Amino acid sequence: MQGSAPQTFTIAEFLKWSDDKELNLNPKFQRGPVWASPARSYLIDSILRGYPIPKLLLRTSIDRDTRRTIRDVVDGQQRLRTIIDFAAGKFSLTSRAGEYRGYRYVDLDDDEKDAFLAYKLTCEQLINASDADVLEVFLRINSYAVPVNGSELRNARFDNDFSAYVKDLAREIPNVWDLGVVSNRDRVRMVDHATVAELLGFMIRGVTEGADSNITELYESQKETSLETLPRESDFLDVMESMVNILQDLKGEAIATRPNFLMLAAAVMYAKNLLPEGRLALAKVDRPAWPLVDPDATSAALSHLNTAIDTPTEDLDKRALPFIEARSSSQRIGSRQVRFEFFCRALAGKSFYDM
Incomplete structure (x- = not known):
């Protein structure tokens, strides 16, 4: 520059x-x-x-x-x-x-x-x-002028292999951010780093709750971890490439935003055998086949879920109601379990209309 x-x-x-x-x-x-x-x-x-x-x-x-x-x-x-x-x-x-x-x-x-x-x-x-380069400069300038959020605090507090790995991976997946997972303004506030950290956390120890304090605890737990023992970059990027392919036709839609993106990514990791048990009850849903058996059916199932997000509750098909109700506490494990199950079924080509 x-x-x-x-x-x-x-x-x-x-x-x-x-x-x-x-x-x-x-x-x-x-x-x-x-x-x-x-x-x-x-x-x-x-x-x-x-x-x-x-x-x-x-x-x-x-x-x-x-x-x-x-x-x-x-x-x-x-x-x-x-x-x-x-x-x-x-x-x-x-x-x-x-x-x-x-x-x-x-x-x-x-x-x-x-x-x-x-x-x-x-x-x-x-x-x-x-x-x-501009985003990096803008972040550095404004970090002195606005109250820092959790992501910015972690950036200042942690300097180790895990935090460096998070930063590197966040820069390597521009196509993911183009989906609308987090806004450009949130990227300035390093919410993209928090998202990558959570995704790595899924691969390390499975899905847990997603409050900011949980993400900070993840950083704490990885302070002494060496780069060699973290999830392989190739595995992480493979999951992200799959996510871009799956959501390409839903770019900018609600289904691609961070809470849903995280649980869909967890379902993809499960299909690729990259997801430890964590706090999800994996046995409650069949592991989706990978590669996808019917990509068009998966796309249709995700589109149905996306439409349900914007449908008034009184007009909603009752079979989609658990998915919609789970949005009210998107960071809690109970909510994540419900959405994970819906997304696993979607990867298998099954819409909630098939339930």
């Missing part, structure tokens, strides 16, 4: 880039606009008074077809959105702006407008950086 030395650009230049559609304020890894009016007013007041504000970070790339430079905002979306909205007259300043209270851009005198437009924003640019 190539970075640039800090540079300065005027607000007028940013406004032109925005008008020309060369500034992307909302790339997929960014959060939405959340600043309240006082914060927006305080920023504009700082600019009007000539005070410095924190530097911006952009990912700069050139579209080879249009030969235009596109700037994705990695850090500073809220600041730039505030500046652009103020220049467009979309809000007036609050009492945080002192004597500028109640002002819109149009209320500034000519000298104040000139100073506002000429104000220089300090920027650092990531030149042609990949999405993976």
